[in-house]
Amino acid sequence: MLEAFEKELEELKKRNLYRNLIRIDSTQGPEVVINGRKVILMCSNNYLGLANHPRVIDAAKKAMDIYGYGAVASRLVSGNMTIHEEFERKAADFKKCERALLFNCGYMANVGVISSICDSAEDLVVSDKLNHASIIDGLMLSKARFATFRHNDVEHLEKVLKAKKARRKLVVVDGVFSMDGDIAPLREIVEVSRKYGALVMVDDAHATGVIGETGRGSCEYWDLWGEIDIQMCTLGKALGGFGAFVCGSRVIIDYLINKCRPFIYTTALPVPVVAAAVESIKILEEDPGLVKRLREDVVCFVEGLRSIGLDVKDNGTAIVPVIIGDEKKCLAFSRRLFELGVYVAAIRPPTVPKGTSRLRVTLMATHTKEHIERAIDAFKKVAEEVI
């Protein structure tokens, strides 16, 4: 029985697409311990260093002293606690939306929102070709028809919207694309979507805490306050923890509470997770300098890579993809970087299109200039050997 699975795994190994788990034996700082060695971490989404912020840790502990650990029921039964509502008020306020709703993670939020907002064959979901896997899975689970448009190509989006009639239309894009780090042209996307009566949903997983002057994400970056119908933000990236929230109008949130299965049929997030998220948002509100520090680190890193002859783009986000192309080379590059004290995972298909395997470097506000210089030295050495 198991041979068929083994055979598939062997096949993946042959094609350099096999994946295995790397273990971190320390906290998730700018440096981590892997295999007994301290290395610079450059592929985490802990963009602002909030995962280990003393205030965040303290908030989680204190909340447990008051409310205990688990919520042990779904929100609609008896799992809706003071802290969940406190978070939702905070999150709505942070994003200047009428309401926000907690989800257990971004993956569930995307799957749930897409499949419940568009839940009939008369509906249409239109998705950017490079959208995150969880959005694609949302399309699969939805009863609606779906169409894709070429990455960031608003003209193509318009063609698709124009060509198809539907009861409800939903246009979904990543605010910041997770593997390329580029930003969706949201002003135009919102404009075209309005023209054809489509709702707009933005996945702000890599935008929240990163773009916009105070880290409020796509709506701030594009000055589209109140114009984006549905925003999805994970708490597992710049906000340093776990969980997610969706925000938008009162009606949309009320609809999700009533219709969205991944909201309804799951246990509410545990107390410390939610309390930590409240504190993370407070820290970001009080110190937007975190966002600036992250930006400075990205600029410094990109300039460094360019100075050693690597052709990389600064997209204005925390993600700097170094495209290698070939899977095997990409793995070799990542392994050699590790030997030199820098950990960047090799990202390969199906996460990215074939022939575009890459080192997806991410910076953190807590990286020091010295970390960045050491990383650039390592990239220089490895690039000479591998490319």
Ligand SMILES: *Cc1c(COP(=O)(O)O)cnc(C)c1O
């Ligand atoms: C990480 C990510 C998600 C999933 O969020 P989780 O909270 O980790 O489940 C969704 N969308 C994008 C673009 C992401 O990068």
